[in-house]
Amino acid sequence: MRVATAEEQLVAAAQIVNSQSDQGERKARAYWELGRLIHEQLGPRSGYGQDSIGSLAQRLHLHTRTLYRARRFYLRLPNLTTWSGLAWSHCRVLATLTRDDDLLRLLDQTRAHRWSVRHLQAQVRQCEKSSALTPRRGRPWTYQLLPGHAPTLDLGFHLHMSVASLGPISDRTQRLLDTTGSRLLVELSPTPQGIDLRPVWGAAHQRLYAYPLRDAQALSAHQLTGVAQLLPQFVEPQLEQRLRLTLRGIVPASTDDGGRGRLKALLQGRRLAITVDHPGPPADVDLFGHDDSTAEAQQVIAEGHHLNSLIGAAP
DSSP, X not given: OOOOOXXXXXXXXXXXXXOSSOOSHHHHHHHHHHHHHHHHHTSTTOTTTTOOHHHHHHHHTOOHHHHHHHHHHHHHOOOHHHHTTOOHHHHHHHTTOOOHHHHHHHHHHHHHHTXXXXXXXXXXXXXXXXXXXXXXXXXXXXXXXXXXXXXXEEEETTEEEEGGGGOOBOHHHHHHHHHOOSOEEXXXXXXXTEEEEEEOOSSGXXXXXXXXXXXXXXXXXXXXXXXXXXXXXXXXXXXXXXXXXXXXXXXOOSOOHHHHHHHHHHHTTOEEEEEOSSOOSSEEEEEEEESOTTOOHHHHHHHSEEHHHHHHHOO
């Protein structure tokens, strides 16, 4: 019997993932398979060479965040037998847990008690409340749209940019600007027509103010400076801002020379990104670092180390 190639397996998994009707175990298996193939093909021994998540998403007709979600699912639950029998709607909630003990405990209880997705979500929220250092993982390039005669985007940190200065916009975005009269959360993405502002619903407030960070310098165990990239690369001109940041959930010690050294070591050689709910100044941020120096911002936030937790756990 002929064995399907990796490309054929990717396409087959993507077709199931794209299905809107199937949220059961079959879809969970497709997400897991997609995540496994992405991890293997785009890893250090990649058969795709310099292929990126972005180009792979275009080839499979999927959004990049879907591929990040699939890879995160695989990395969090790499053993098929661990979650077998659960629907994708349950698995995607479980994969958001960052603590292994919480993940395994809630997975077992979900299966044993046949929890609904809503009940599982409530349990996950309870876990998050129990830890001040639970990562808040946002999504880059999501902003608040302020409507009016000259609509603007709230970039955070008391910075605003007019939509007109973004350049050409899509027809859908123009219709949105013509009809909306209240503040909206929108995600920026490129289209052949121009910049697209797509409304984001649900827990969208958690995705505000998520930015790549470069040239970071540790000031203490809980404070640093760095240059945040406030607009995606497809927007010209670029906008960057040097910020003074405080790590959320870290209590400064009376003497933190050692803490500053730990933070400095964690910053070195890593691709960095921040998320923040209410940007200052001063701004309390979640700081993420990825060991792959070429990782994209969303990958850093979705898969990177939560540096707040590493600092907080240090003796």
